[in-house]
Amino acid sequence: STIDPPSASTSNGVHPTRGEPKSSPYQSIQDYVSNVNRFKIIESTLREGEQFANAFFDTETKIKIARALDSFGVDCIELTSPVSSPQSYEDCKTICQLGLKAKILTHVRCNMDDAKKAVECGVDGVDLVIGTSSFLREYSHGKSMEMIQKTALEVIEYVKSAGVSVRFSSEDSFRSDLVDILALYKAVDRAGVNRVGIADTVGGATPRMVYDLVRTLRGVVGCDIECHFHDDTGCAVANAITALEAGATHVDTSVLGIGERNGITPLGAFMARMVVTAPDYVTSKYNLKALKSLEELVADAVQINIPFNNPITGFCAFTHKAGIHAKAILANPSTYEIIDPSLFGLTRYVSINSRITGWNAVKSRVSQLGLTMTDEQVKEVTQKIKAMADLRPLAIDDTDSIIRSYHLDLQQ
Template sequence: MPKSEKEPVSKRVKTASNASSVGTINDTGAIYKPKFSDSLSRVNNFSIIESTLREGEQFGNAFFTTEDKVKIAKALDDFGVEYIEITSPAASEQSRQDCITICNLGLKAKILTHVRCHMDDARIAVETGVDGLDVVIGTSSYLREFSHGKDMDYIIKQATEVITFIKSKGLEVRFSSEDSFRSDLVDLLNLYKTVDKLGVNRVGIADTVGCANPRQVYDLVKTLRGVVSCDIECHFHNDTGCAIANAYAALEAGATHIDTSVLGIGERNGITPLGGLCARMYVADKQYVMDKYDLHKLREVENLVAETVQIQVPFNNYITGYCAFTHKAGIHAKAILNNPSTYEILKPDDFGYVSIGHRLTGWNAVKNRVQQLGLKLSDDEVKEVTSQIKQLADLKPLGIEEVDTLLRVFHDKMNTPAED
């Protein structure tokens, strides 16, 4: 079995006797999913190509040092992604050196690099030690006219030369069109059929400008699935907010690989966020996702990337945003106390969240919440406020809103200059 690939996990869903024909509830009682899946669906058999170190490097605030890249690559590998994609070594001498460095880390994940469909780029990349090359060229009329200026005959000829060379080196190769959803369908299918016959491991669909919607994605992937025998990779930009939905629709239609970046960082509004995709796929098949990825480490990798690019994890971020598991409305709070599944489709414990509003809470758990809220407290101060939480929790368990309020008040007190 190729490095980092894992056997798909089959999952039997227990159906409630009164379940509707639209959906069922699995044995956790918390996950809503279609009763009948598409025969092409790969929702419970997909791989993540994590592109924080390639797409993410195009984020406005990103400037990754070699040390940053090594830390992020190791964190992603610990999380369990199958592939890590890094910036083309043809981009600069530093990018080439960084590529070699990451390839020599001995990670479980396969290391890929993203290159133009050009022999010069391919020759440089194959010498770095990567496991594979992700080759791309623009195919829409916009890019053919205003970017590289080549016609489809040239693209096919160039693709054939580059792919043949990469395969001769025994490396994995993906060939992707760029701006796929604004490309002519006949041109696309002809190109994909050609490269499939050359023996590529994957063909790629890229919503480069974020214009696609889930129905368009499903239709294109399903059509392509009937044309090629290789795997299908999808790359979705988030300019119109559809990246996660588009990724899910692609998997339903038979795509096999999804590109992500941590916190969705990338060109403009970025691409499908790693955490957001995990949240969506957890709901689709919880056990499959939990068996593949160490979800407890999601917060760690997100905090690492956020700190590196000098941004805050958004308050409403999937899973790790500080409001992700808060409930303020009375009717919600009451129901949550009776059964969390009433208003939580994601189970906080599965992502490493520990309740801290009780008398047995530990200061490390409180420290995690302090960091998540973006508060600055020393370890001694965290221990002091933990003692206050314990004293109040002796009287009654505290809700997360009560704990957060206590932490903010304590933080303000600690950071307010004493009056003379």
């Protein structure tokens, strides 16, 4: 029941996504800090995702997800702190021994005991985190900025001495004092961290706030910059690309965005954004055709449905309905699609079952059914479809019956 026009050309200097010339006219000299063409993904389904309300991952499921993320091509897989529970500790060790291409990281509080447990598990990297906003300093751990810095430097030195990579992140960065956190980041950068992280822990940051903070930080530290965006106000994907434009190097994602509350930047939506912005990089690095099965694996594990409007894999993400759209899509898919579904191993669907169906879409269906009609006849049968669709919702079988019986009448 799909109508698939030929794919848009990819050999004419136009991107395999949609119509943008390879050197974007929007690119300017200001963009020299931008990393949209060379970002890395820290995939946190097995850490942030474990904080999702419905999540319970047994060892077997964690292994399946880790392998699927690895074959999708994510750069790093972040695991729940091994201090969380005895099973978390065992699972962390198990995943480290799978021999995956992705680097295995674990996310721990910034203290020596947690860092030692993490190193014991055999991880490639330790992601240290501590709250720096006054909210968290007062109501969570109770430490001053001086104390945070002193502990951070000790823990960083220990992790580095163990030959493991280390990231230092300030939780609730956007509600932290800018001067305080810049001084802290500068100190940990001097101490030799591989990355610093900024986190929009409560999901309140706007892209503009993100640009300002990351751009400022880019001028202060020489190490990589990781960003973590919660989606409470719907800005997580926009914030992620903005962070890259401002000089961030790594973005945290989770499959379907699962995480604390309503989660973080979803891997699939982020891929949708980035395949449009940086098609060559994204298509050469990530196994996009595996996205759907990866999302289904995780959706199944946490017992949720893939949302109807999910970028790429939502059931109607590539469905075209209005007559005006259908006509143009059939002539050239770039007219109403920014992303070519075939990049993700998917097909578009042109609906012909409604009162807003146009005759061009019906004409295409008539030829798919192997029938021959003049344009005038197609227009006439389109009116019949519309009349029926005014009375009740139609399925493709209903529409096909209308077309077939009209065609039969023509023969008699």
